[in-house]
Amino acid sequence: MSTPSKVTGGCLCGAVRYEVNFKPDHDFKSNAFVCLCTQCRKQSGALAMHFFNVSLPTFTWTSPTPSARTDYEIIPGNHRHFCSTCGSFIAWQGDNSPSPGGEAQLEICAGTVDEEFLIGEKDADGEVIPGTGYGEVLCHPEGNIGWAQNDVGKVTAGICGTRYKYGTSAGVKFPLKPGDSRKKGDKGVEELNGQLWHVSGPLDIEDARNVKFHCISYVWGQGREKPGSFFGNEISISDKTRPALIAAIRGIKASGFETDGPIEEAFWIDALCVPYADGPDRYGTLESMGHIYSAAESVIIIIQDPAWKIILEASSGKTPDALSYDDMQALEGDKWITSVWTYQELVNARKIHFAPIHPEGYDSIVKGDRFFNCTGFSLDQWKKRNDKSTSESLIEFPTLNTFEDTLADLATSGYLGRSVFQVLANMACRTYDPFFPANRLLAYLGALTQEVSWGPPSMSLSDLSEKVMTTCEADNDYSFIYTTDERDETPGLQWRPDPKQMQTDLSKPVHLIPVLSWSSWGQPFGATQTAHKDDAGFWLDNMIRLQQSEAPGDEVRQLLENWLYRPKDLSQPGAASKGFFKHTESDKLNFGEAMLKALKQMRFSGTQGPVFCEDGLFFPLKTLDGRQDVELFAASSIRWIFGSPGLVRWKEGDETKYSAGVFTGVVRHDQAKAILIV
Numbered sequence: 158m159s160t161p162s163k164v165t166g167g168c169l170c171g172a173v174r175y176e177v178n179f180k181p182d183h184d185f186k187s188n189a190f191v192c193l194c195t196q197c198r199k200q201s202g203a204l205a206m207h208f209f210n211v212s213l214p215t216f217t218w219t220s221p222t223p224s225a226r227t228d229y230e231i232i233p234g235n236h237r238h239f240c241s242t243c244g245s246f247i248a249w250q251g252d253n254s255p256s257p258g259g260e261a262q263l264e265i266c267a268g269t270v271d272e273e274f275l276i277g278e279k280d281a282d283g284e285v286i287p288g289t290g291y292g293e294v295l296c297h298p299e300g301n302i303g304w305a306q307n308d309v310g311k312v313t314a315g316i317c318g319t320r321y322k323y324g325t326s327a328g329v330k331f332p333l334k335p336g337d338s339r340k341k342g343d344k345g346v347e348e349l350n351g352q353l354w355h356v357s358g359p360l361d362i363e364d365a366r367n368v369k370f371h372c373i374s375y376v377w378g379q380g381r382e383k384p385g386s387f388f389g390n391e392i393s394i395s396d397k398t399r400p401a402l403i404a405a406i407r408g409i410k411a412s413g414f415e416t417d418g419p420i421e422e423a424f425w426i427d428a429l430c431v432p433y434a435d436g437p438d439r440y441g442t443l444e445s446m447g448h449i450y451s452a453a454e455s456v457i458i459i460i461q462d463p464a465w466k467i468i469l470e471a472s473s474g475k476t477p478d479a480l481s482y483d484d485m486q487a488l489e490g491d492k493w494i495t496s497v498w499t500y501q502e503l504v505n506a507r508k509i510h511f512a513p514i515h516p517e518g519y520d521s522i523v524k525g526d527r528f529f530n531c532t533g534f535s536l537d538q539w540k541k542r543n544d545k546s547t548s549e550s551l552i553e554f555p556t557l558n559t560f561e562d563t564l565a566d567l568a569t570s571g572y573l574g575r576s577v578f579q580v581l582a583n584m585a586c587r588t589y590d591p592f593f594p595a596n597r598l599l600a601y602l603g604a605l606t607q608e609v610s611w612g613p614p615s616m617s618l619s620d621l622s623e624k625v626m627t628t629c630e631a632d633n634d635y636s637f638i639y640t641t642d643e644r645d646e647t648p649g650l651q652w653r654p655d656p657k658q659m660q661t662d663l664s665k666p667v668h669l670i671p672v673l674s675w676s677s678w679g680q681p682f683g684a685t686q687t688a689h690k691d692d693a694g695f696w697l698d699n700m701i702r703l704q705q706s707e708a709p710g711d712e713v714r715q716l717l718e719n720w721l722y723r724p725k726d727l728s729q730p731g732a733a734s735k736g737f738f739k740h741t742e743s744d745k746l747n748f749g750e751a752m753l754k755a756l757k758q759m760r761f762s763g764t765q766g767p768v769f770c771e772d773g774l775f776f777p778l779k780t781l782d783g784r785q786d787v788e789l790f791a792a793s794s795i796r797w798i799f800g801s802p803g804l805v806r807w808k809e810g811d812e813t814k815y816s817a818g819v820f821t822g823v824v825r826h827d828q829a830k831a832i833l834i835v
Contacts, residue, residue, distance in 0.1 A: 158293055158294045159288065159291070159294070160179070160183075160185055160291065160294050161179065161274060161291040161294070161295075162178065162179055163176065163177065163178050163179065164176075164177050164179075164270050164271070164274040164275075164291065164295070165177075165219075165270075165271050165274065166247075166265070166269040166270040166271050166274070167220075167245075167247075167269060167271070168225075168239075168240035168242075168243050168245035168247060168269065169240070169243040169244075169245045170240060170242050170243035170245075171221075172220065172221070172222045172225035172226075172240055172242045172243070173218075173220045173222075173225050173226045173238075173239075173240040173245070173247055174218070174219045174220045174221065175216060175217065175218050175219060175220075175247070175248075175265075176216075176217045176219050177211050177215055177216050177217075177265070178215050178217075179211070179215060180212070180215060183211075183215075185209070185294045185295065185297050186297045186299050186300055187300070187301075188209055188210040188211070188297075188300075189207075189208075189209055189210075189295065189296055189297035189299075189300025189301070189318070190207075190208045190209070190210065190264065190300055190301050190302075190303060191205050191206065191207050191208075191296075191300065191301070191302040191303070191316055191318055192205070192206045192208060192303050192304060193205055193206075193302065193303065193304040193305060193307040193308065193313060194303065194304040194307065194437055194613070195304075195307065195613055196231055196613075197246075197249075198307075200229075200237055200239070200246050201246045201266070203268075204309055204312060204313055205313050205316055206246075206266060207266070207267040207268065207295075207296040208249065208264040208265060208266060208267060209264070209265055209267055209295045209296065210262050210263070210264050210265075211262060211263055211265060212261070212262050212263075213261040213262060213263055216263050216265075222242075224241075225240050225241055225242050226238060226239075226240065226241070226247070227239065227240075227241045228250075231616075235249070235250075235251050235435060235436055236249070236250045236251070237249055238250065245269060246266050246269075247265070247266060247269050248263050248264060248265045248266060248269075249263075249264040249266075250262075250263045250264070251434045251435060251436055267292070267295050267296050270292070270295065273289070273290075274290065274291055274292075275290060275291070275292040275295070276290040276292055277289035277290030278290075297318075298317035298318065299317070299318060299319070300318045300319070301318055301319050302316060302318040302319065302320045303437070303438070304437065305320040320361075339353070339355060340353070341353055344389050345388055345389045347387065347388055349402060349403050349406055350403055350406045350407055350410075352406075354388075355388075356388050356389075356429060357423075362441070362442060362445050362448065362449070362609050362610075363609050365448060365449050365452035365453075366452045368423065368452075369423060369454055370423035370424060370425050370452075370453055370454065371405065371409065371423070371424050371425070371453055371454050371455050371456070371457050372424075372425045372426075372449065372450050372453040372455075372456045372457070372502070372506075373401055373402065373405045373424055373425065373426040373456075373457050373459060374456055374457065374458045374459065374493070374498070374499070374502045375395075375397055375398075375401040375426075375458070375459035375493070375514075376397065376492045376493050376496065377395035377397060377398075377428075378395060378396070378397050378492075380395065380396035380397070381393040381394065381395065381396055382394050382395070382396050382398065382399065387399055387429075388429055390428070390429060391433050392433045394428040394429070395428055397459075397514070398426060398428040398429065400459075400514045401426065401459040401514060402424060402426055404459050404512045404513060404514050405424055405426075405457045405459065405512055406422075406424075407512070407521075408457060408510065408512030408513075408521060408522035409422070409457070409512075409522070425449060425453065430442075431443065437613070437614050439614075440610075440614030440615060440616060441610050441614040442610075443595075443599045443614075444599060444602050444610030444614055444615065444624070445608075445609045445610045446498075446501055446502075446505075446599065446600070446602070446603035447501060447505050447602065447603040447604065447605070447606050447607045447608070448606075448607050448608060448609050448610075450501065450502055450505040450506060450603065451505040451506075451507070451607040453506070453507065454507065454508070455506065455507060455508035455509065455510055456502055456503070456505075456506035456507075456508070456509050456510075457510050457511075457512055457522075458493065458502075458509065458510065458511050458512070458525070459511075459512055459513070459514055460491075460493065460511050460512070460513055460514070461513070461514045462513070463484075463487045464487065464488060464491045464493070464494075465511070465513040465514075467480065467484045467487060467488060468511050468523060468528045469513075469521070469523060471484075471527070471528050471531045472511075472523045472524070472527035472528050472531075478531065479531070479534060479535045479538035479539070480531060480532075480535040482539065485535060485536075485539065485554060485557060488556075488557060488560075489554055489555075489556045489557055490556075491556075492588070494556055494557075494560050495556050495559075495587055495588040496587065496588060497584055497587045497588065497589070497590075497596055497597045497600040498596065498600050498603075499563070499587070500563055500566075500580070500583055500584060500587065500600065500604055501600050501601075501603030501604040502603075503563060503564075503567050504563075504566055504567050504575070504604055505603065505604070505607060506525075506567075508524075508525075509524070509525030509526070510522050510523060510524055510525060511523045511525060511528065529564045529567070532557060532560060532561055532564060533561045533564065535557075536550060536554060536557060536558065536561060539553075539554075546723060546736055546737060546738055546739050547736065547737045547738075548737050548738050548755070548758055551758050551759075552758070555586065556586075558586075559583060559586040559587065562582075562583055562586075562676040563583055565676065566579065566580075566583065575604075576634060576636045576677065576679055576684075576685035576686065576795055577605060577629045577634045577635075577636045577637045577685065578636035578637070578639055578671060578677060578685070578686070578795055578802065579636075579676070579677050579678075580601060580604045580605060581601070581637065581640065581669055581670070581671040582671045582673065582674045582675060582676065582677065583674075583676075584597060584600060584601060584604070585670055585671050585674040585760060586674050586760070589665065589666055591663045591664050591665075594618060594660070594663070594666060595618060595621055597666055598618065598621040598622060598625055598668060598669070599621065601625050601669065602621075602624065602625060602628065605625070605628055605629065605632075606628055612624070618660060618668055619656045619657045619658075619668075620656075621668075622654070622656035622668040622669060623656040625637070625669060626653070626654065626656065626669075633687050633688065634685045634686065634687070635685075635686045635687065635688045635697065636685050636686035636792075636795055636802075637654065637669055638652060638653065638654065638686065638697075638804065638815075638817065639671060639672050639686075639792070639795070639802035639803075639804075639817045640654055640669050640670055640671055640672060640817060641667075641670045641671075641672060641762055641778060641817065642654035642655060642658060642667065642668060642669060642670065643655045643658045644814065644815050644816065645657075649695075649835045650835075651812070651813055651814060651815055651835075652697075652804075652815045652834045652835065654668075654669060656668070670762075671760075671802075672761065672778060672802055672817040672818065672819055673756065673759050673760065673761050673797075673802065673819050674759055674760040675759040675797055676797075677795050677796060677797055677801075677802075678795075678796055679794060679795060679796070680793060680794055680795070680796045680824075680826065684699075684794040684795075685794060685795065686698070686699075686792055686794055686795055687699070687794070688834075689831070693833060694833050694834070694835050695833070695834045695835045696831040696832065696833055696834065697790075697804075697831065697832050697834055698794070698831050699792070699793045699794045699826075699829040699830075699831070700790045700791070700792060700793065700804075700829060700830065700831065700832045701790060701791045701792075701793050701824065701825060701826075701828050701829050701830075702788070702789075702790055702828075702830070702832070703770040703771075703772065703773075703775060703789040703790065703791055703803070703820065704770060704771045704772075705768060705769065705770055705771075705789070706769055706770055706771045707769060708769050709769060709770065709771065709772065709773055709774065709822060710771065710772075712823060713772055713773050713774075713822045713823055714748065716799070716822065716823055717748070717752060717773070717774075717799060717821060717822065718748075719736075720736070720737060720798055720799045721736065721737050721738055721751050721752065721755060721799075722736045722737075722738055722739070722751075723736030723738070723739050724736065737755045738751065738754075738755070748774075749766050749767045749774060750766075752767065752774055752776070752821055753766065753767070753776065756776060756819055756821075761776065761819060762778065763776050763777055763778045763779070763818065763819075764780075765777055765779075765780045765781070767821075768781065768789065770789065770820075770822065772822045772823045772824075772825060773791075773800060773820055773821050773822010773823060774820070774821045774822060775789050775791075775803060775805075775818055775819070775820050775821075776818055776819045776820075776821070777805050777816060777818040778805075778816050778817050778818055779805070779816045781805065781807070784807040784808075784809075785807060785808045785809070786807055786808040787805065787806070787807045788805070788806040788807070789803065789804075789805055789818070789820075790803055790804045790805075790806070790832060791803040791820035791824060792820075793824055793825075793826045793828075793829035794829075796824060799821050799822075800819065800820045800821035800822055800824060801820050801824050802817065802818075802819060802820070803817070803818045803819060803820040804816070804817060804818065805817070805818050
């Protein structure tokens, strides 16, 4: 196929015009793209949109009426240029969409190219002169097709090109094999640990299970490398990316690792493998983290001193030794342990190893379970040796206590399902970054499913919140209802968290915050909050209707006091590790005050005192003063030692309202029944 040096084009009415002067080395094949996404379909009315990408310096607007050209941003920073007079869709441009050469680029709608360039010049009889048109090379039959999951049967399935379920996603890092013609100094080739490495071509995310690779987990930090400085990176990336990749390469070659199986020299690392440009490709990848990490041969966690020295020392013995107080404090502040991404990386990993970023660059790697075994042991020993309660442990080491819960989930992840509520509770204790608020919800998805992201990638917190809930509902897990979220006002959905609630305070999240951040379990083990529909409506399964009373009975008081307070007689076996508070607290607070104080340390945000029930105390998130027809319910399938999450239902005029709460007391499973919600 012959290639053009120039094309011109414009809109239907002629008010918007452009010209492209291609570079001599322009790659027409790799820059041809067919988009089947819903957004392009909505704007153009076409089932398939053909684009060709050009670097911005080669493109010129030649419009006789510049004011006729405008753009629309359904996604901030993604500009859809069109004519305001006739509506023709001209081009797509992302604020952060550089070409492989590092220049800004534009995706031009191929149908707007002038006829003499698209199909060719015509003779006097109106017949096309052969060889004068360039439509086939501009819309190259071996180009890429994005959003192939949106195929409309045989109508679009027959379009030629390399198909990607979403967009094209970046690949993984591979070493150059003998015979590869690339060499040091070539673009996209780096020498690491005495070996030349390169980035694979774009891979469909669904192909992750067909590639043997390792995921690298590390903390970005504040430092940055300039664009083009590492594997031709197109944007600024963390200055920890290079040493993290080198540490993983060195670690994987370290002695002892080979015993786990063959060494696979391919790596996935976020800074180089997540698509750079804001848009469907990037968000589709970020929503598929559970799939990517679960497909990896192992997760290699890159740690710096002092955490590395602590992990190495803790892993050196045959049995775990308790960490010192100073070591525990050092780990308490480690950013990897507190990251929202850490949870999903750990619970999805087939194998886990630690490797160091170290100035001496020595080869070393430690199996994760050697270190994990000593974390809970150290917390327990600290409480015993220093006469500390669970409450004091939470105050002193909140991060390590959360990490211990994570390790418990990790230990059971292979054979025991986790409820959504358990995932939310662990995530709520992790660092929230107000500059990247979507990370928490994206990490939720990674922890909840190992499937590739489905449907259009979410471009807002509301969309992400809805996708998390819909993903859970598909698994018949409705435990996300036990959250602090405002409820949906849509008729029939008043029981459901509202994904559209506004986040007015950017310093803290509002979507899907659990009513209590405390480790729970299913009753029976592995169970969660299920629901079902029938002709009568929508039902929540296994709910206990609570009966209000003047005061709880002796059985309830005994249960809660045993959980709240450490025994006075510390000579009893295990007495020192029992009780949320020391027994002296019982002299300072009444029963309800002590329970509320304990719940507050577990991030309960309600302020009202308890509603007394026959079987316990119910703590609502919202005040119930003046509410009509109040009903209280406790879950029987999700449990804590001291109770379970619950729901409140009341009437406001003709409307039914819902909110979450916490029930503390005796959970009577024999009284559990399905309750009709709508």
